[in-house]
Amino acid sequence: MSENKIIKTDAPAPPGFSGEGFFATKLDSLIGMARSYSLWPLPFATSCCGIEFMAMMMPTYDLARFGAERMSFSPRQADCLLVCGTISKKLGPVLKEIYTQMAEPKWVIAVGACASSGGIFDTYSVLQGIDKIIPVDVYVPGCPPRPEQILEGFMQVQALSQSESLRRRDTPEYQNLLESYGID
């Protein structure tokens, strides 16, 4: 991740050329914008961060404002994997399988201390952060984080999807990253 870029929900149109009755911009920017406001999250909630995640979806915090109304419970139709909670070592291969089943483009948010680093569970049975097995785009700190924090993490993913190349999967950096995790 490059710089800490926060986007607004009333963000202006991407940079382009406008005149009377028309607006021209790059296809990249247009599709990036469209993607960022129609991300389908895949919740992978294993513990208390999952409760905060549920609060984030509910009307008070309302993730639907960001175009993520529909939770996808199939990895095939999901863009953004939200790992909310402790992942034990036994569960690690399951999580990795779900990540590999997701279609590109895909982003991963590690919600909370456990998903980010193992949290308080510094023990033989707990995976010390999901970035040991899958690449992570955004880390949300907190034990558990407030729903606002998870929203901010989600907005970071929106910023990523707006700024990244559409063909991210073809870049050598991305290929190398996946290869380092043994995912092809």
Place this chain on the structure above:
Amino acid sequence: MTNEFVLEAIQREFSDSVISHSEPYGFLTLEIKKEDIKKIIHYLKDSSLEINFLTDICGIHFPENKEKEVGVIYHLHNMMTNFRIRLKTFMPIENTEVDTITDLFAGANWMERETYDFFGINFKGHPDLRIILNDPDLGYHPMLKEYRLEDGTRTDKDDKMFGR
């Protein structure tokens, strides 16, 4: 049914098997010879004592008790009279093997698998002694005290902050 009554019944039937007995917080606790543990549980279950509910089986590791490092603890319960008893048996860590009681209590199956998983205790005669809770590739029995509790792959705890 009182502690004295059950203790006397067990000592009458198995005078050589009971190594010691105590009543911490009023809970009758017997240390039994490893070879006789199954015989006594069978007796408690099928005799008129009717202590026929197996509450739990668990393991324990005391590295400082030489030749008695590893133990198995059985909790039994008579539901009619609400009488509980705890049986302990210890063995050297080099040879941790004890008879299975799966033929007495079907519920002992998973309990013994868990005890095997965490302490490496082999239950002789168990129909399917596999790891049950941990990652099957873990490769060791993590509750034995020779292994550290912390995960060695953790990178955010260093000497400066956490005394590592």
